Amino acid sequence: MLNRKTKYLLGQTTFHIVVILLGFLMLYPILWMVSNSFKTNAEIFGSSSLIPKSLSLENYIRGWKFNNTITFTTFFKNSFYYTILSTFGAVLASSLVAYGFARVPFRGRSFWYACMFLTMMIPYQVVMVPQFIIFHKIGWINSFKPLIVPQFAGLPFFIFLMVQFIRQIPYELDDSAKIDGCNRFMIFTKILFPLIKPAVITSTIFSFYWRWDDFLGPLLFLNKPKLFTVSLALRMFSDPQTSTDWSAIFAMGTLSLLPVLIIFLIFQKYIVQGLATTGLKG
Structure with a gap:
């Protein structure tokens, strides 16, 4: 019979082995892509090893x-331009709308909040065609306006996230600020906005991820190569008429992961904090 300490050590060892194996399975596609970014096309399809024969750049x-006409410098600039402006607009607008739903009493607030909440269930493909028709008629095709301007109306998920945070903050803070002469805008900017920092940062990270990885939006509204984002540029490497340069695709795919990886490593604690405390009452 095994004693309690032996059972505990055996259980912990088994747990860590399973976690390590699952972690490796999750990371394997990324490791495979990074490895192939250093291989030749012949080596990519001729060897299953994760260790390349050389580390040539x-x-x-x-x-x-x-x-040689357009380089990835242009594509990365376009991606950063689209991602940063969209993220700024989505987070700013969502925080203002969330403040309105959580703190400003108005007729039909619950109804409109429910309508906003239901829009999270609508897939993008449903509104894709109407949006394209509208933006085509106002002459916004082949520009970043269709991709950036709608973000300044806020995103339902971010609004929901921030509403939960604002509802945790006692109303007494608002009353104290009003006594000191603050209006609603001052209460939001000086009192509430700093207190919902985890939700704001979480929304910023998610928005950055979604916009950076966005493929369908740029594909729909951008037709000029000089406006392409990194996701569209990677698709241009594939040429069914000739041979596809897979090693270059993997190399640029690896570089495209660096911004989101850096953002995650810097702000990962805020993601956990922002999601873990959502819906809790203080």
């Missing part, structure tokens, strides 16, 4: 040059 140099 030739694939990165060739991939960055793209077609």
Whole structure:
């Protein structure tokens, strides 16, 4: 019979082995892509090893040059421009709308909040065609306006997230600020907004991820290569008429992961804090 300490050590060892195996399975596609970014096309399909035969940066140099007319410098600039402005607009607008739903009494507030909540269930494909028709008629196609301007109306998920945070903050803070002469805007900017920092940062991270990885939106509204984002540029490497430069695709795909990886490593604690405390009452 095993004693209690032995059972505990055996259980912990089994748990850590399972977690390590699951972690490796989750990371394997990324490790495989990074490994292939250093391999030749022949080696990619001829070897299943994660260790490349050499660590040459030739694939990165060739991939960055793209077609020598437009380089990945342009694509990364476009992606950062689209991502940063969209994220700023989505987070700013969502925080203002959330403050209105959580603190400003108005007729039909519950009804409109429910309508906003229901829009989270509508897939983008439902509104894709109407949006394209509208933006085409006002001449916004082949610009970043259709991708950026709608974000300044807020996103339902972010609004919901911030509403839960604001509802945890006691109303007494608002009353004290009113006594000191603050109006609603001052209460929001000086009192509430700093207190919902975890929700704001969580929304910022999610928005950055979604916009950086967005493929369908740029594909729908951008037709000029000089406006393409990184996601669209990676697709241009694939050429069914000739041979596809897979090693360059993997090299640029690896570089495209760096911004989101850096953001995650810096702000991961806020993601956990923002999601873990949502819906809790203080």
